[in-house]
Amino acid sequence: MSLRRRPRLLRPTGRPVSVEISFTKLRVYRECPWKYQLQFVAGWRIPLTPAGSLGLSLHRALECFHRKGSPSEEDLWACYESRWLSAGYVDEKVRESWRGKGKRILERYLADERDRRTVIEAVEREFVYPLGRHEVRGMIDRIDRHPDGKLEVIDYKTSGDGERLAPRDELQLRFYGLGCREALAKEPDLLTLCFVAAGRRVTAPYDPSGEAELKTMIVAAADRIEAAKFPPETSFCPNCDFRKCCAYSVAKD
Ligand code: SF4
Incomplete structure (x- = not known):
């Protein structure tokens, strides 16, 4: 597998940024540094599951919905339709079942939203x-x-x-x-x-x-990522997306 590196970013000062760290990167590094290496350095992909795909569809629909000024219920369904991701389901029957689940989730969300005064x-x-x-x-x-x-x-x-x-x-x-x-x-x-x-x-x-304390935690993780310190943390293996194919996994079964 090829290692793809993004070009180094420059700050307005001209100094290069050492590590770009997001919450997901911090979380993954803290779960298992080797998992970070597989996911963010070697580029291993986590397969899209129905739950993951629906989660993306809901996030996209809510973004679309709330970007409208005073959105109506019809706007929500139009956003759900236009932002729906069809990947991640084995067949049309499963896809439609999850689509219905998403609709029920959004119906309740909309009811709760009507009570908010923010x-x-x-x-x-x-x-x-x-x-x-x-x-x-x-x-x-x-x-x-x-x-x-x-x-x-x-x-x-x-x-x-x-x-x-x-x-x-x-x-x-x-x-x-x-x-x-x-x-x-x-x-x-x-x-x-x-x-x-x-x-x-x-x-x-x-x-x-x-x-x-949080800043210290973020910097410590970014420093270790920069130094390419990626030891496996096998206590996380039972919950790891890569447990079936990682060489260090203790939870392949
Ligand atoms: S299977 Fe275990 S050692 Fe391998 S990346 Fe996942 S948590 Fe780390």
């Missing part, structure tokens, strides 16, 4: 900021302003029910909260994971006291 300030808002020699990037699904002035950073989750937040979910919220402050110069008050399939929102206040 104003949407941004949809799919990218952030980029320098951190040491590195560059941190991300995409916030949605930023809402509440009637009392509070700012809410929202990320859609299309899997899981949100009954109990995994550590990686909490880390993701902190990552986006920090990105909002550092790159967008907006002070987030609330961080929310919206589990659209379960119709549940989990919201926590933003705590800036953890920022220094």
Whole structure:
């Protein structure tokens, strides 16, 4: 397999960016550095599953829907139709079954949305900021302003029910909260994971006291990526997408 390298990015200062790190890259590196190597250096692809494909379709439909000024229900169905991804399903019957599931998820989302009194300030808002020699990037699904002035950073989750937040979910919220402050110069008050399939929102206040620790974690991971330190972390193998074909896997069966 060929190793494809992107051309090195330059900052406005002319200094090269060492590592571009997103939440997904940070998460994967923390799960298993060797998995990071396979996915982001060697270019191994994770096969698209029905759940993954539907998740992409829902994200795309919601982006389309909320980019319209005052969207109607018809707009939502038009967006779902136009942003639907047909890949990832074994046949038409399975595809239609998942399409129906997505429609039911969006019906409930729309009902919940009617009760919200917030104003949407941004949809799919990218952030980029320098951190040491590195560059941190991300995409916030949605930023809402509440009637009392509070700012809410929202990320859609299309899997899981949100009954109990995994550590990686909490880390993701902190990552986006920090990105909002550092790159967008907006002070987030609330961080929310919206589990659209379960119709549940989990919201926590933003705590800036953890920022220094989070920055240290991001820089440490980026430094190790830059130094090509990719030891396998086999405790993650049972949950790894590459467990069947990775040479170090201890969970091939
Ligand atoms: S199978 Fe195990 S060792 Fe291999 S990439 Fe996945 S977690 Fe890492």
